[in-house]
Amino acid sequence: MEHFIVSARKYRPQTFEDVVGQQAITNTLENAIKNNHLAQALLFTGPRGVGKTSCARILAKRINEEASTNSTDEDFAFNIFELDAASNNSVDDIRNLTDQVRIPPQTGKYKVYIIDEVHMLSQAAFNAFLKTLEEPPAHAIFILATTEKHKIIPTILSRCQIFDFKRIGVLDAKEYLKSICAKENITADDDALHIIAQKADGAMRDALSIFDRVVSFSGNNLTREAVTQNLNVLDYDVYFHMTDLLLENKIPEVLMAYNEVLSKGFEGHHFINGLASHFRDLLVAKDAATIALLEVGDNAKKKYLEQATKAGMQFLLTAIDKANDCDLKYRGSKNQRLLVELTLMQIASITFDGAKKKSSNYIIPATFFTALTPSKPKIPAVKKQVHEVIKEAATATKPVAVEKTAPVPPQETAKPQLKDIKRRTSALSLKSIHQKKEYKSVEEEENYDNHPRTPFSQEQLKDVWKKYYFKLQDMGERSMAAIIASDDPKLYENFKIAISVPNELMKSQVEKGKPKLLKFLREKLNNYGIQIVIHLNETVEKKFAYTPHEKYEKLKEKNPLIEKLKTTFGLDL
Incomplete structure (x- = not known):
């Protein structure tokens, strides 16, 4: 079996022309060598995998190119030394280095010291290195490389010529991958290479590692479907389909599509971020002057231009704002799925024109999707x-x-x-009283056949009943709160709940607050088959305690030791 060499090593740049996406830096270094204008201390800084160490090695070889007799395939010449500061970060390591610096090279003009991950040096090691870095021998050149420039002390930075490496662009990375495919006889879709370049996030080494992984998965034919499946990324077709549903105000289909995304193992945060980026790309595609900012493949660009004509500017701006707001709230939300679903429903309601006045968080009512039937003329x-x-x-x-x-x-x-719309009548008329009774009966007999009827226990009912009691207390409805606290609700068959009250006055008060109570119970217990039956029982009246003396007697019945507590400390009511 032939030994396999990963692409990151096999295609490591050997000349400045091979370095991808850093033309400004490579041209500067080339001119500095030609004009003999090279500093003795250089600092290469930037993200991972963008060519810092590769450029340092190329520069070290170019400096002594005339004196070197080694093969150009070797990574190091005999007068080039590379130190890993991550594992050699002590003062003794730096002192050994400074001792070696004093010895001139046997052949060639320069001794080049490449110190990788220089930010890992300790504070004492930095201090020991300062004098040598400020006044190095004429034959010594130091090339420092780091991903975290802010961790290097300012006195070191002031002694170095700094080169900031940038992230490699998606198009540059894609073109380099395309050249590798040509060398390896691999056929690849343009969109497949584009996804790999995007996933690399500006690091060429990561792009080559991902490329090797995908080739191992799909062989010598890279397709967009194979890449998205292997990398577990959401295909842009998902966002195109979702945007079409949002523009058509199809909330049920939107929720089902989002559920399908979650079933594939994707997080809601990842999805909402991708959707916001998709809206941004649509916004960019609406203007010919900004199309150049659209970093996608040719096939995807056609789809973006087509969908951008359907989406209005106001829709995209509002949708981006809502998606961004969801992104900010996602980590702190206890019900993250509900947060994303609410955001999607709000976005789907932006272009809905069925309401005269809409708030910023407006959502199309559910009745819009269930009440309208084809037989009714509009x-x-x-x-x-x-x-x-x-x-x-x-x-x-x-x-x-x-x-x-x-x-x-x-x-x-x-x-x-409009024949079903009833005219308003006076609140004092006899007709209005009958209408109120009819309204109550209709409200109680509302059709909830399509709503859930989740079973619940007596204990669950008591917990929700207690929550409603505290809710009434917070709202200042203390009279109603006292009534529902006077008796425990009883759960019967077919989700019927019975409550007993002592007199007609309290019964009428419970009847008045019954719709709100019924709505609260149905929502909290997720059961829309709940019905409330109110019984009149005069014996219950004994349970009420209004005066301080009555309350004291009530407490004494529950715990006789209260009487002893009162007499011992001489307490008053």
Whole structure:
């Protein structure tokens, strides 16, 4: 079996021309060598995998290129020394280095010292290195490399010529991967290489490592589907489909699509971040001047341009704001899935025009998706018919005489649609009292066939009942709170809950607050089949204690030791 060499080592740059995405730095170093204008202390800083160590090795070889007799395939010449500061970070290691610096090279002009991860040196090691770095011998050149420049003491930074390496662009990384595919006889989709370059996050070494992994998975034919499956990344088709559903106000389909994303093992935070980036790309694609900022493949760019024509500017700006707000709140949320779902429902309601006044967090009511049926005519269709009649009358060559068989005017056509709307009546009239009774009966018998009916126990009922009691206390409704605290609710078959009250006055008060209580119980217990039955039981009245003396007697019945406590300390009521 032939020994396998990873691409990060196999295709490590051997010349400055091979370095990807750092043209400004490589040109500066080339000119410094040609013009004999090279500093004796250089600091290469930047993110991981962008070519710092590779450039240091290339520079070290170029300095002594004329004197070196070794093969160009070797990584080190005999007068090039590389020190790993992560494992050699003590004062003794630096002192040994400074002792070696004094000895001139046997052949060649310079001794080059490459100190990698220099930020790992201890404070004492930095101090021991200061004098040598400030006044090195004429034959010594130091090249320091680090990913964390802020950890290096300022006195070291002031003695070095600093080169800041930047992240490698997605397009540059993709082109380099494409050249490797040509050398390795691998066919790859443009989108597949683009996803690998994006996943690398500006590090060429990471891009090559991911490339090796994907090739091992799919062989010599890299497809977009294989790459997304292997890297476990969300395909951009998911975001295109989700955006289409959001623009069409299809909230149920949006929630199902999000559930499918979660079922594949993706986190909601990762999804909402990707959706915000997708909205940003759509916003960029709307203007010809900013299309250059769209770092995607050619096939994806066509889709972005097509969907950007459907999405309005106001929709995209609002959607980005809501997605960003969800991103900020995600880590602190206790119900993260619900937070993302609410955000998606709000985004899906942005372009909904069925409400006259909408708040910033408006969500389309659920009745919009369940109540409307195809058999019911809609008012917009009637308006369209009226507009067609008006247009026909305006374009006719002769005056149009409206006969009895002519289309019905708008106000008459709309009447069948509004026949169910009841006129307001006086609150003091007898009719209003009957209407209130009818309203209560309708509210109690509302159809909840499609809603959940989760079973619950007597203990769960008591816990929720107690929560509603405290809620009433906070709202200042102490009378209603005292009534529901007077008796424990009883759970019967078919989710019927019975409560006993001592007199008609309290019964009427419970009847008045019954809709709110019923709604609270149904939501908290996730059961919309709950019904409340109120019994009149005059024996319950004994349970109420209003005066301080009655409350004291009530407490004494529960714990006789209270009487002893009172007499011992001489307490008053």
